[in-house]
Amino acid sequence: MSTLYEKLGGEAAVNAAVDVFYRHVLSDDRINYWFDGIDMERQAAKQKAFMTMAFGGPNSYTGDDMRKAHAHLVEKGLNDSHFDAVAENLSKSLQELAVPQESIDEVLAIVETTRDDVLGRMPAGA
């Protein structure tokens, strides 16, 4: 059985999706100020790693890395509303790329598992 990552089209699909997704994020006034002064190429490489993970592809994702990377943003007020907006942009991007809703739901479920790490919280129930 093919994995979600393979079904979506592997690395080529991620490359196409990163452009569309990152463009939506930078156009969204609810969240784009978080990216002010950021090196776009480095950020795109990170977005690509994140999307590969969200697509269930080969990745070296660790919750700790995600915590460390976002800790300074959480201090400045990064919260659930921003996480939701990013997820919404991802969903919209995948719809534009004609990814079936069933697969989008799978991707969003994977993204959801990073919420506590990104926002620097202990996982619910821990």
Added chain:
Amino acid sequence: MPAITLESQRFELESGESVLAGLERHGVEMPSSCRSGVCHTCMLRAVSGTVPPQSQSTLKEAQRRQGLFLSCCCVPEADLEAARCEDALQQIDATVTERDWLSESVVRLRMQCDPLPDYEAGQFMNVVFPDGAIRSYSLASVPGHDAFLEFQIALLKGGKASTWARDAAQAGSSVRLMGPLGSCVYLGGAPERPLLLAGTGTGLAPLYGILRAALADGHQGPIHLFHGSLRREGLYLVDELRALEAAHDNLQYHPGILHGEAEEGIATEALDALIATRLPSLKDYRVYLCGAPEFVQMMQRKAFIAGASLQDIHADAFLPAAQPKD
């Protein structure tokens, strides 16, 4: 805390301190200019120990394999032993052959050396001034086309390099060059692709090279050159660019200024707004952005949002030379 050993001498580094800053704090003479990982002036070679990836991120693969790293962006996690490597950057002795004024504040220097170095249109070189100061300047000349190296130097009040270019440089003056460096270069191989070239101030220099390289290469797709300046006096090569525009159907030249009287053919609008008005979609464009860092960084984002792919946006932000912290 980690320590850096250079020429058999060991120097302790402070927490978070770069190798360059640490060596200077201990009184070691180190060449440096941009202190941001661009100009490669402060390059060293690791003899033993591990250097962090960001100290090699703008180096070529072959240089990385030799252990070369940029001391200004190297904050080592453990002890490191390094050697000087002045000869790792190609050094060239050149002679100024022409000096003329392109505007009240921009001097053009043409230089000769034999042979001319291999370079690509849009690259830059480090110029070593007689007092040892090093500054990076973009090449405005086109390899294989111009029989000289051309630099367009903005004269800044009190700037060491500017003072030399304004007062001391003349035909016959000798200069040492290092490089070429930089990856914001003319890419051929896609003659139909539309090109956006946009720059402020002497950001025009590399774009002038890239533009003429594209035309010499027989580029067929539309080429839009946007040049911005605060005032009318800051625009230069206006007649030359209008002549090129008249000679090439696919070229459009869009000068813009922020302050001053409206004038035929010159917009009075911020450059990013002017680009947005005239080119609402940048889908499929190759984009070259040069000049003031604030402009380049803002325009990178705007070009991307307007539809250009990230891999098609080439940027060269002109960082001012940085002084070591006292």
